Amino acid sequence: MKIIWQQKDHPFKREIEMIFDLFKTETDQLLFEEKAEEEAYLVNIDEQYGKDFVLVKGEVIKNQQATSYTYERSVSMNLTEEEKRKVAKQAVKHLWLKILEDITGEKQDWGILTGIRPTKLYHQLLQEMTMDQVDQFLEKEYLLRPNKIALLREIVQRQLKVIPDLYEINQEVSLYIGIPFCPTKCAYCTFPAYSIKGRNGTVDGFLKGLHLEIEKIGKWLKESSRKVTTIYFGGGTPTSIEAEQLDQIFAQLNQWIDLADLREITVEAGRPDTITLDKINVLNKWKVDRISINPQTFTQETLDLIGRHHTVEETIEKFHLARKMKIDNINMDLIIGLPGERTEQLQYSLDQLTNLQPESITVHTMAFKRASYLTKNKAEYDIIDKDEIRKMMDLASRWAREHHYHPYYLYRQKNMLGNLENVGYALENRESIYNILIMEEKQTIIGLGCGAVSKLIPPNSNIVIRFPNPKEPKVYIETIETQIDLKIEKLNEIFQVVA
Ligand code: SF4
Known part of the structure; x- marks a missing residue:
């Protein structure tokens, strides 16, 4: 055309x-x-x-x-x-x-809705309309199709059940801790993730900076009597660092931050090749509520192709290890539309999930982010067409419902295959509070660590001010002291807006 x-x-x-x-x-x-x-x-x-x-x-x-x-x-x-x-x-x-x-x-299921999170828009409209009115508005003004409107409504209702005070939680904050290391870099990745091999000097330097951030932000939280709702460890893969280093981060958090009102701690242990008995002991010691072990697919050839240097067996083995160690809330991520994958491979992955029974599942659609290796070398890969990926998404969604997982958060990205979405599903009462907070932007999230982006939200506003920490460990180490002061200045500004 x-x-x-x-x-x-x-x-x-x-x-x-x-x-x-x-x-x-x-x-x-x-x-x-x-x-x-x-x-x-x-x-x-x-x-x-x-x-x-x-x-x-x-x-x-x-x-x-x-x-x-x-x-x-x-x-x-x-x-x-x-x-x-x-x-x-x-x-x-x-x-x-x-x-x-x-x-x-x-037909476009999402109509003309681009550039705004669909559920965030739904919450915004809900401040002035009933749910029925919001549904009609989305259909008429944005040309959303009924299947997507029903999905949004279901998710928003679920979120309000999980966090009944979602609209009043804006005086509290959550913390995001970015650990920028992974065993190797995956082909589709654009996260701040650096190979950990041979960079121990950098890890030590990075941790020194992170400890300082925790101390200073902890002092600020105390001085401003601000509660912490959730803590989320992401990256990179936080479990890439040693058990002892992980333990020290938790000790630092407990020393400087009052965690009495904390509702949830999540640690991403996405790459199973980073999970060890010692690290799970540390997570249990500090009462971590949720972890993520991310297969992405259960087809070994695909894992090899996208540069995730671990095996399918390792994913299953580490999942069982975590279960044996009494971790009772595990999330697993899948990506639909990975190179070479079709319905058959997805069905196989879903069958494996049926056996494992994690508490939550996040279904991502393959996105071609500009900076990833895969996007730059797209011609080398076998990529699925729009129709097939939509069928695969339907299959995943049907499977989730048949297995009692309900959708509780959703977001879309640019350049997603089939113009689809990413959906988080969970069993009853197993949803991640942090995931809802970060998506709906109803409270400030303070990012600590490398590549962590703070989202500063003046209470009772729809304003979101992004404040990124440096992505590169080296730059982070060199500039962190100034960065912390600037961040605290910004935090004071946004919370003064309401004072
Ligand atoms: S494990 Fe995650 S953060 Fe690490 S390289 Fe792969 S996609 Fe990126």
Whole structure:
């Protein structure tokens, strides 16, 4: 498909491209040019502003046959010009999606919803509407299809059950601790993850910085009488470091931070090749509530292909070890659409999960993030098409429900195969509180450690200020003292907003 958008400098060019990306295949083209070409679709869309409406008119010409489209949105008479422009932008996206659906015959389940977390939007709308009204609004204004609306509603209801005070929890904070090391780097990875081999000097230096961050943030928390809701260890793979080093981090946390009101501690032990008896003992000693052991797939050839240098047997063995050591809340991540994988491999992975029975499962859709090795070398890999990945997602979702897992958080990323989503499922009462908090952005999350991004949220606002720590261990070590002071300054600012 070749489309020529004949208004060369259209003000909503970026949005027009984003909607086109939902449909395009490798060979499809969208050009912004005034010229005409016989075999191309020629598109023109104009906006007209009235006192209380925005009208968008479109025309598509192919082989000298023209088709017309119109879409009108009524608006309040009091809107400023800027606000009207925003409505017009939505209206253009709306009409453009309809045009592309007609041209391709393909329907987009998520409609024109791009660039905002669907559940976050749902929560926002819920502040002023009933759930039924939110559902109607999403269908009418964003063209979401009923299956996705029902999914969002179910997730939002579940989240409010897990955290009944979700809308009032904004005076507390959660902590994210980033440990930037992994045994090896996976091909699809864009996280701050550095191979741990031969870098022990750096690990020691990094830990020194992290201990200092914990101490200083601990003092700030005490001075401002702020409670901590959850702590989450991510990275990298936190269990890449030695048991003793892990133990020292927990000791430091307990020394400087009042954890009396803590609702949950999670430690990602994603790579099974990092899990040892000693490390599980440390996790138990400090009463860690949840861990993650991430198979991603149970097909060995795929693991080898994507550079996860561990075996399927190791995943199963470490899962049983954790169970034997009384870890009773284990999450497992799967990725759908890994190179070479089809329904058969997914079914096999699901069968393994049926045997293991983890408490929660996160189903990711393969995303081609710009910086990953896999994306840069996409031509080398066997990648699945949109239709098949959608079938696989349906299979995973059906399997989850049949096995009593319910969806409790969801997010979408750019460049996901099939324009799908990532969904976290859990058994009753086994949901991760942190996962809900980080997704819905209802409280400040203070990031400590390498590559950790603090999300600073002034209470009772929809503002999110990102404050990233350096990604590279070397830079982190060199600059951490200044970084901590800056972060505390920002924290004081956002919490003063409400004072
Ligand atoms: S285990 Fe996770 S963090 Fe580590 S390299 Fe692989 S994808 Fe990245």
